[in-house]
Amino acid sequence: xxxxxxxxxxxxxxxxxxxxxxxxxxLDDVRIHPDTLIAQADVAxxxxxxxxxxxxxxxxxxxxxxxxxVMAIYEALRPHRSTAQELATIVNALKAxxxxxxxxxxxxxxxxxxxRGLLRQD
Amino acid sequence: MTIGRYRFMNEQPxxxxxxxxxxxxxxxxxxxxxxxxxxxxxxxxxxxxxMDGKHQAQFDIVDEFIAxxxxxxxxxxxxxxIDDATYAHMLIDPxxxxxxxxxxxxxxxxxxxxxxxxxxxxxxxxxxxxxxxARKTPSNxxxxxxxxxxxLLLAADAALAAAFGFREIETTVPVLGxxxxxxxxxxxxxxxxxxxxxxQCSVEEAMELEMGMRGLVSYxxxxxxxxxxxxxxxxxxxxxxxxFLTSGYASRGIKMRVTSGGGAEALMGAAEGCSMFxxxxxxxxxxxxxxxxxVQNGGIDSASVAGSVPGGAKAMMAENLMVMLRALESxxxxxxxxxxxxxxxxxxxxxxxxxxxxxxxxxxxxxxRYDNMFGPSQWNAEDLDDYLAMQRDWGVDGGLRTPDExxxxxxxxxxxxxxxxxxxILGLADFTxxxxxxxxxxxxxxxxxxxxxxxPLTASRLIRDTKVTMLDVIAALDEAGYDIExxxxxxxxxxxxxxxxxxxxxxxxxxxxxxxxxxxxxxxAGPGTGYSPSLQRQVQIDAIRQQQSVLDISARxxxxxxxxxxxxxxxxxxxxxRDVVIGVSPATGQAIWQTLCGLGVxxxxxxxxxxxxxxxxxxxxxxxTDTIDLGLIGLQAARMSGSGIGIGLQAKGTALIHRRxxxxxxxxxxxxxxxxxxxxAYRQLGLNAGRHAKGATPxxxxxxxxxxxxxxxxxxxxxxxVAIERQFVDGSSPQQLELDQP
Numbered sequence: 001x002x003x004x005x006x007x008x009x010x011x012x013x014x015x016x017x018x019x020x021x022x023x024x025x026x027l028d029d030v031r032i033h034p035d036t037l038i039a040q041a042d043v044a045x046x047x048x049x050x051x052x053x054x055x056x057x058x059x060x061x062x063x064x065x066x067x068x069x070v071m072a073i074y075e076a077l078r079p080h081r082s083t084a085q086e087l088a089t090i091v092n093a094l095k096a097x098x099x100x101x102x103x104x105x106x107x108x109x110x111x112x113x114x115x116r117g118l119l120r121q122d
Numbered sequence: 123m124t125i126g127r128y129r130f131m132n133e134q135p136x137x138x139x140x141x142x143x144x145x146x147x148x149x150x151x152x153x154x155x156x157x158x159x160x161x162x163x164x165x166x167x168x169x170x171x172x173m174d175g176k177h178q179a180q181f182d183i184v185d186e187f188i189a190x191x192x193x194x195x196x197x198x199x200x201x202x203x204i205d206d207a208t209y210a211h212m213l214i215d216p217x218x219x220x221x222x223x224x225x226x227x228x229x230x231x232x233x234x235x236x237x238x239x240x241x242x243x244x245x246x247x248x249x250x251x252x253x254x255x256a257r258k259t260p261s262n263x264x265x266x267x268x269x270x271x272x273x274l275l276l277a278a279d280a281a282l283a284a285a286f287g288f289r290e291i292e293t294t295v296p297v298l299g300x301x302x303x304x305x306x307x308x309x310x311x312x313x314x315x316x317x318x319x320x321x322q323c324s325v326e327e328a329m330e331l332e333m334g335m336r337g338l339v340s341y342x343x344x345x346x347x348x349x350x351x352x353x354x355x356x357x358x359x360x361x362x363x364x365x366f367l368t369s370g371y372a373s374r375g376i377k378m379r380v381t382s383g384g385g386a387e388a389l390m391g392a393a394e395g396c397s398m399f400x401x402x403x404x405x406x407x408x409x410x411x412x413x414x415x416x417v418q419n420g421g422i423d424s425a426s427v428a429g430s431v432p433g434g435a436k437a438m439m440a441e442n443l444m445v446m447l448r449a450l451e452s453x454x455x456x457x458x459x460x461x462x463x464x465x466x467x468x469x470x471x472x473x474x475x476x477x478x479x480x481x482x483x484x485x486x487x488x489x490x491r492y493d494n495m496f497g498p499s500q501w502n503a504e505d506l507d508d509y510l511a512m513q514r515d516w517g518v519d520g521g522l523r524t525p526d527e528x529x530x531x532x533x534x535x536x537x538x539x540x541x542x543x544x545x546x547i548l549g550l551a552d553f554t555x556x557x558x559x560x561x562x563x564x565x566x567x568x569x570x571x572x573x574x575x576x577x578p579l580t581a582s583r584l585i586r587d588t589k590v591t592m593l594d595v596i597a598a599l600d601e602a603g604y605d606i607e608x609x610x611x612x613x614x615x616x617x618x619x620x621x622x623x624x625x626x627x628x629x630x631x632x633x634x635x636x637x638x639x640x641x642x643x644x645x646x647a648g649p650g651t652g653y654s655p656s657l658q659r660q661v662q663i664d665a666i667r668q669q670q671s672v673l674d675i676s677a678r679x680x681x682x683x684x685x686x687x688x689x690x691x692x693x694x695x696x697x698x699x700r701d702v703v704i705g706v707s708p709a710t711g712q713a714i715w716q717t718l719c720g721l722g723v724x725x726x727x728x729x730x731x732x733x734x735x736x737x738x739x740x741x742x743x744x745x746x747t748d749t750i751d752l753g754l755i756g757l758q759a760a761r762m763s764g765s766g767i768g769i770g771l772q773a774k775g776t777a778l779i780h781r782r783x784x785x786x787x788x789x790x791x792x793x794x795x796x797x798x799x800x801x802x803a804y805r806q807l808g809l810n811a812g813r814h815a816k817g818a819t820p821x822x823x824x825x826x827x828x829x830x831x832x833x834x835x836x837x838x839x840x841x842x843x844v845a846i847e848r849q850f851v852d853g854s855s856p857q858q859l860e861l862d863q864p
Binding site: 004005006012015017020021023025026027030031032033036037039040043044047048049050051052053054055056058059060061062063065067070071073074075077078079080102105106108109112113116118 | 182183186190191192194221224225228327328331332335336337351354355358359360362363365366367368369370371372373374375410411412413414415449591593596597600601605608609612615616618619620621622624625626639640
């Protein structure tokens, strides 16, 4: 992979133990950049795994979400956790964050959960 | 009344195992349940409207996700139309590439792939796995856990696992709250042992993701998939939640694979009457559909259920092959112990071991059985030497190597010290010197009585409360002077930025190069192709610590050297009827001083002489240097002795009684099992030789055979000792020796 820039913009090649020592390094400096995931998706597709590519593209979108939100959406997608309305809210939030593929995934889940009785009944 | 032979057989370990009669209704059937659907696929306007016996409206959540995301519809018509045997044939034909097999599998429904693979015979599975695994270089994964979540012991054991060659380490907790401490301790230990070892801490899904996000683990594996809707929901997930979780890991640059395994649905009582293999085919299709790069399967936690039905071991290996055909990383079970029988568990693993996979074990218990908090593994610390010997026997790379013992001791010490220092700097815990010393030396947690159970719990609470990240750990390591390890752990974080280890079957080699389906693709295409260990790697496989050369054995003999035997002069024939010659072999008293039973050769001679004396005979020691053959030595001794009776003694301890009128191989008494002899046996041999000399009746000796693998234990030494004997064959005339008093 040619692209080595972290989420923060720092180039991975520039990361040194001295920065760790100085307390100058943050987790964002060792966090993957969405462009890298998009490039990895291209590699996966080129090697014939469209589903892995799709996963990397969803992941690229999720890089923008804070850890807590990622964990909260996962929790919401578990069976009998969310009402149709709650899932719709998540879909909208994902769309607003530019996470179209994840929004589609959650929208699809909402549809199937309704069919299979996996929504939370209040 | 059970007869003795059956009472005896009933006591064998295999009879502790459960064997289930086939029962399709309960899912207790490996392949081809009568309730498995016939393979089928209808596509309308680019959408799957019928799959494996169900119309779209009847799809459960597993069908639905596979139908929407899992299949390559562009090859579906071609793939579904292929005859099962034809496809099975392609899998073992070296002329058909892995890529072609994978391409067609993409268009096969779960039922279709299950049916086609059920055609394969065991040896064909070995061939297919050899060709179809994704990564060329095989590897292995270790469990590192202990009963006390002792951070020092975890670190020492992780360093040991890395030194033995494991490229992934999985830890877990008996106490959920201890997870962050375990993750950190194992990561530090692994970094001490080797660069590039991936570490995971298997706990509940959400907590595992959280630890990954904080950099505390470098991969995840405990993302379970199930083959029926009911079990999926019982597992508190859906294919959509798992797909999202999968992307969540990738979004933080963390490697992840999912877990499934035949028998899980039967174990949880909702197999819907289907075969284990068909349900697993659904899991694997789903794994591909959600975008996971890999799967650990092959029974896993339900291995003993899968193993309980006819064809169960074969089905578990076929599960692995199915993962490979979906072009995913295959972490091939051999995880939870599936049998009390050493024979059965070896039989279950062996075909996978010789074929080679991305990870032979999805959890080789590198710690002792009792310390494995997943439960005992199929392979454990008890079996490390066995496994290394098996690699050597077959010339196979099973992912492990023999480290130097002193180096392992050094690494354990360094790892335990490193964790103590880091926990002190981060204010997580203080460890006593005694605890530290116990952990370094320990073979298991029972050897660390000073471990305090509250320490990991308190440390973990502090890690969570103060939001300690791996960067903090690395800074602390660096501050404590562990530069190399700090850099190694930093490299693992930096690897997240490039994301290369998110691709299929990725591991790091010790130079931090990613080996994956992309960078190290399996190119097997028949004999002489595909993976072959490098020269350096072959040495690691072959040079187990127990191997001995002739030089080693010579050196050990030298430690027992003494000067009790000395040459008097050329040996003469005697006319004394009481004279019995003890003929000894060429190297006796020159290079071989100890027999195979551990007795000094001189002590054996003491007993022979004493036995003869008791019978009123006089023993005389003569060394023959024209032959190493014991029959000839004994016969020559008999011909030289006044009584016509001779004793032959090889320095390694084998002995016989001979008579001058017999042919070389027709001796009177043979004491052939030298390792089982002792002073008393040599005394009796001397007595009997004396009785033969006098024409009296000797006392018969019972053959000392036992159930021990005497030949396995001693034949290596025998070959060396015989070679040493041969060095002293010079054709010179026999010499009479004198045995001084000790």
